[in-house]
Amino acid sequence: MKKFCTGILLLGLLFTVLQSGAQDKKKETAKCLECHKKVNENPFVHKPSGRSCLTCHESNGKPHPSDKAEGFKLTEKLPALCYQCHDDMSEGKSVHPPVKRGFCLDCHEVHSSKNQKLTFAASPEVCFFCHSELEKKADNSGHVHSAIREGNSCLTCHSPHMASQPRLLQAEEKELCLQCHDKVIRKDSLGFRNIKKELEINRFIHGAIEKNGCSGCHDPHAATDSKLLKAAFPQGTYVNAKDKQNVALCFKCHDPALLEKKTTTLTSFRNGEQNLHFKHTYKFKGRNCTNCHGIHAGPNQFMLLDEVKFGNWMMPLKYTRTEQGGSCITACHAVKSYARTIQ
Ligand code: HEC
Ligand code: HEC
Ligand code: HEC
Ligand code: HEC
Ligand code: HEC
Ligand code: HEC
Ligand code: HEC
Ligand code: HEC
Ligand code: HEC
Ligand code: HEC
Structure with a gap:
């Protein structure tokens, strides 16, 4: 019983000391604010x-305020x-x-x-x-991603302190981008495709996305090239790949030898040793890669497409793969086939 009473007494004392301590601090703070109103x-x-x-x-014991000492x-x-x-x-x-x-x-x-x-x-x-x-x-x-200035701007994608992702990213890069690119985005008179859906409905996803997310090709902040691309890539139907600079984006990762005139190893898109990539792209009005391949994803192996945009028309593309090659029917030509080993 005695011990208990002492305990209560001590606790009471402690409380009073703390109370008066807090009171002191409050008074002291009020005093500081008389001269330092601005800080708060x-x-x-x-x-x-x-x-x-x-x-x-x-306090470090010196008078305050004073000219000399802090x-x-x-x-x-x-x-x-x-x-x-x-x-x-x-x-x-x-x-x-x-x-x-x-x-x-x-x-x-x-x-x-x-x-x-x-x-x-x-x-x-x-x-x-x-x-x-x-x-x-x-x-x-010329091309600035509005996400860097609008809304939460930088903090939409980056933590200011630290993160479990590289580059201080708030989440895995691809997920971060698809938070907004999960719908068609309309801006002024422009429309931007739903990329999340593109990745969901297609069976074959570009290895670039699987491995590097989106920033292998896009600058998330701003770029000289359209579509925020990190290197040149033509929009529209035609490309002249004779100047490989025109398709520099793809050759950031792929071997430019893909377009050698004759090869028996560098591409499987060949007829014997005749490189069909060369044939389609290496000329004035050559065919853009997007005439045959999806960029983010596609329904067939190698992201080959079933239809492609030609002017305002969605042109069907019927590609059939065979063990030795393949065949293709488009509005540009009737059935054409190729075989890597010509019998
Ligand atoms: C009578 C007015 C006055 C009072 C009261 C006062 N200050 Fe100051 N304080 C000054 C002046 C004047 C300076 C020097 C000019 C400046 O740096 O703004 C200064 C500078 C400071 C500085 C920066 C320089 C240093 O010494 O490190 C701090 C920190 C500071 N005061 C804290 C406090 C705190 C905390 C209190 C309350 C406990 C307090 N002051 C009360 C007038 C006052
Ligand atoms: C959470 C901690 C913290 C509290 C609480 C705090 N300060 Fe400071 N104060 C600092 C730090 C840190 C600095 C910067 C010191 C430096 O730059 O070396 C500073 C600097 C100052 C300075 C000098 C530079 C300036 O900003 O003008 C003054 C004056 C000052 N404090 C006054 C006060 C007063 C008055 C209060 C109470 C109303 C207060 N501080 C409460 C942390 C605090
Ligand atoms: C839409 C998401 C997004 C926004 C918004 C964003 N960033 Fe980034 N940022 C990234 C990604 C993804 C990377 C890493 C990929 C890369 O380096 O290209 C990156 C990389 C960086 C880097 C590393 C160096 C570099 O340039 O690669 C810095 C610094 C940076 N960001 C600062 C900022 C600042 C400052 C803002 C606001 C003005 C901002 N970021 C807004 C996604 C974003
Ligand atoms: C004595 C405890 C204490 C110290 C020391 C302290 N803070 Fe705080 N800080 C707090 C509290 C309490 C809050 C309010 C948290 C809340 O409302 O959820 C806070 C909030 C903040 C916030 C967010 C403000 C907001 O609106 O949510 C920042 C930024 C911050 N502190 C920075 C600092 C920095 C920088 C220092 C060191 C110079 C520091 N704090 C030292 C107690 C402290
Ligand atoms: C590069 C600038 C920068 C530096 C350096 C920085 N902060 Fe922050 N801090 C921010 C920004 C910006 C926010 C607001 C984040 C938000 O709104 O999501 C923030 C928010 C906070 C918050 C509020 C809670 C939270 O996490 O959002 C606290 C607490 C805080 N900072 C403390 C600190 C402390 C402590 C340090 C030093 C160790 C520090 N900060 C260094 C920019 C910085
Ligand atoms: C006080 C200076 C300072 C401020 C303010 C500052 N940064 Fe930085 N930041 C640095 C330095 C230094 C580096 C490392 C060198 C570099 O990449 O430029 C860096 C690097 C980064 C990186 C790359 C990190 C990595 O791991 O590669 C990102 C992302 C970044 N900052 C984002 C931000 C964001 C977002 C803000 C605003 C909330 C901000 N920074 C404000 C100094 C700053
Ligand atoms: C906060 C929402 C938001 C996030 C997060 C976001 N975007 Fe965007 N993005 C937009 C908007 C809005 C547009 C429409 C054009 C504009 O306003 O810049 C856009 C447009 C684009 C464009 C087309 C730009 C053009 O000018 O043709 C690309 C490419 C793009 N984003 C890539 C990314 C990548 C990569 C990431 C992840 C690093 C990302 N976005 C994250 C909102 C976002
Ligand atoms: C292999 C390179 C590459 C990668 C990786 C890549 N993109 Fe793209 N992206 C492109 C090219 C090329 C275009 C322009 C041609 C087109 O629209 O298909 C484009 C266009 C876009 C557009 C504009 C669409 C429109 O309708 O104008 C958005 C938004 C976009 N990408 C977002 C993303 C997001 C989000 C990721 C990651 C999940 C990503 N991209 C990964 C190459 C890439
Ligand atoms: C950031 C690096 C990167 C860029 C840029 C890039 N790719 Fe890829 N691409 C890959 C990776 C990784 C694979 C997966 C196969 C591999 O590992 O070689 C791949 C695979 C492919 C495939 C399927 C081949 C297969 O083996 O599955 C095609 C088709 C393709 N890319 C076309 C393109 C086109 C067209 C461009 C330009 C718009 C481009 N790539 C730009 C990295 C890239
Ligand atoms: C006329 C249609 C067509 C065009 C245009 C086209 N490709 Fe292909 N590409 C194919 C076909 C078909 C295959 C698959 C061949 C096979 O495996 O039988 C393929 C395969 C590939 C592969 C996988 C590796 C290989 O060559 O076997 C890559 C990488 C590739 N293409 C990149 C590109 C790039 C980059 C461009 C633009 C410079 C491009 N393609 C233009 C039809 C095309």
């Missing part, structure tokens, strides 16, 4: 700054100070260098801010402050 003046106030200055500042020091160095109350952000598959170095104040105000989440500017400006090359690119490229 912005609409978004950091909770501890609204409560007590002494959580993070402590009267206050931080109770703890950065970023340890922040990690007293916030989860550690310095570990992860990708960690943003300023976060790794503990430079929280490169992006955040610590007392109060005009912006949510205490950033010194809203996104994308807070990002462009250091990533100015990207801002220049967005200003100067």
Whole structure:
């Protein structure tokens, strides 16, 4: 019984001490604010700054204010100070260098801010402050992805601190892109196809997507080439692959020897040693790859298509694969067949 009473007494005492401690801090903070009103003046106030200055500042014994000496020091160095109350952000598959170095104040105000989440500017400006090359690119490229400026801008795709995906990505790249590209997007007078559906209804998906997601071909931010492509690729029916630069995109990953005139190894699209890729593409008004192949996906092996756009017309393409080659009927020609080994 005696022990219990002492316990109660001690607890009571502790409470009183804490109470008066809190009262002291409140009074002290009110005093600080008489001279430092500005620190908490912005609409978004950091909770501890609204409560007590002494959580993070402590007197170093010198008079304050004074011309010579600084009267206050931080109770703890950065970023340890922040990690007293916030989860550690310095570990992860990708960690943003300023976060790794503990430079929280490169992006955040610590007392109060005009912006949510205490950033010194809203996104994308807070990002462009250091990533100015990207801002220049967005200003100067003919094709800019609106996602980098609209809505949550950079934060739609990137975490500002750290992530379990490379490049600080919020989710696996393909999933990230398909969050928006899961429908036909209409913008001004333009329409953009539903890519998620394209990948769902077709049996054969481009290995580029399986292996590298979408950024093997598209720049997610901005590009000189149309469709945000990282290298040249023609729109429309025709291509002249004599200048391989015209189809540079495909040859970022595929061997340009695919278009050698004669071969018995470089492509299976050949008649004997006559390369049918060469024949179709290597001339003025050569056929664009998209006349036969889907780019993201296709219903047949090698993403070969059943119909292709020709002007305003969807032209049927009847391709049949055989052990030694194949045959094809289109509106351009009656049945034509090829065989890799000519008997
Ligand atoms: C009588 C006015 C006054 C009061 C009260 C006051 N300050 Fe200051 N404080 C100043 C002036 C003046 C400066 C120097 C000019 C400046 O940096 O803004 C200063 C500078 C500071 C600085 C930056 C320089 C340094 O010493 O590290 C901190 C931090 C600071 N004050 C914290 C506090 C805290 C915390 C309190 C309350 C416990 C407080 N001040 C109370 C007037 C005051
Ligand atoms: C969550 C921790 C934290 C709290 C709470 C806090 N501060 Fe600070 N304060 C900092 C840090 C960190 C710095 C930056 C120190 C540096 O740049 O070296 C700073 C800097 C300052 C400065 C000098 C630079 C400036 O921004 O003007 C003043 C003055 C100041 N604080 C006053 C206050 C006052 C007054 C309060 C209470 C109303 C307060 N602080 C509450 C963390 C805090
Ligand atoms: C004493 C505890 C404490 C310390 C130390 C502290 N914070 Fe906080 N911080 C909080 C609390 C509490 C909140 C409010 C959380 C909420 O509302 O969910 C917060 C919120 C924030 C927010 C988000 C604001 C918002 O609107 O959600 C940021 C950014 C932040 N802190 C940054 C920092 C940084 C940077 C430091 C180190 C300089 C730091 N904090 C130190 C307690 C602390
Ligand atoms: C490169 C800029 C940048 C740096 C450096 C940075 N932050 Fe942030 N932080 C942000 C942005 C932007 C947000 C808002 C995120 C959002 O709205 O989704 C944010 C949000 C927060 C939040 C709110 C909760 C959350 O996670 O969304 C906290 C807490 C926070 N930061 C703490 C810190 C701490 C602690 C550090 C230093 C270790 C730090 N930040 C470094 C940009 C930064
Ligand atoms: C204080 C400077 C600074 C600010 C502000 C800043 N960054 Fe960075 N960021 C860097 C540095 C340094 C690197 C590493 C070098 C590089 O890639 O440019 C980097 C790299 C990155 C990377 C590549 C990471 C990787 O793993 O390859 C991404 C993505 C990124 N930042 C996004 C952002 C976003 C989003 C914002 C705004 C919320 C932002 N940054 C704001 C300094 C900054
Ligand atoms: C639609 C999603 C998306 C948006 C929005 C976005 N990014 Fe990225 N970002 C990516 C992807 C995916 C990568 C990695 C692929 C690559 O490097 O091409 C990347 C890479 C980066 C890199 C690494 C270097 C580089 O250029 O490859 C930086 C830095 C970066 N982004 C900053 C930003 C900034 C700053 C913003 C806002 C202005 C932003 N990103 C908006 C998806 C996005
Ligand atoms: C926040 C929604 C959103 C996300 C996430 C998104 N996009 Fe987009 N995307 C759009 C919109 C809206 C358009 C329509 C054109 C425009 O506004 O830029 C578009 C257009 C495009 C275009 C056609 C551009 C043109 O000018 O022809 C490509 C290619 C593209 N996105 C690729 C991607 C890739 C790759 C990713 C993932 C890294 C991605 N998108 C993630 C919203 C998004
Ligand atoms: C092998 C390269 C390659 C990869 C990988 C790739 N694309 Fe494309 N994408 C293209 C080409 C080439 C075009 C332009 C020709 C066309 O529209 O088919 C295009 C067009 C687009 C368009 C514009 C469609 C329209 O109707 O204008 C969007 C949106 C798009 N891609 C999104 C994506 C997304 C999302 C991914 C990842 C799931 C992705 N792409 C992966 C090459 C690629
Ligand atoms: C980012 C790299 C990349 C780019 C760019 C690229 N591809 Fe591919 N492509 C692949 C990968 C990976 C495969 C899977 C087969 C392999 O590993 O060689 C593949 C397979 C194919 C196939 C099917 C062949 C097979 O073996 O299944 C065709 C057809 C094809 N690509 C056409 C194109 C065309 C047309 C372009 C240009 C618009 C292009 N590719 C651009 C990486 C790429
Ligand atoms: C006239 C239709 C047609 C055109 C145009 C065409 N291809 Fe093909 N391609 C095929 C056929 C058919 C096959 C499959 C041949 C087989 O396996 O019998 C094929 C196969 C491929 C393969 C798989 C490897 C191989 O060659 O066996 C790649 C990669 C490829 N094409 C890329 C391209 C690229 C890049 C372009 C544009 C420069 C292109 N194709 C243009 C019909 C075409």
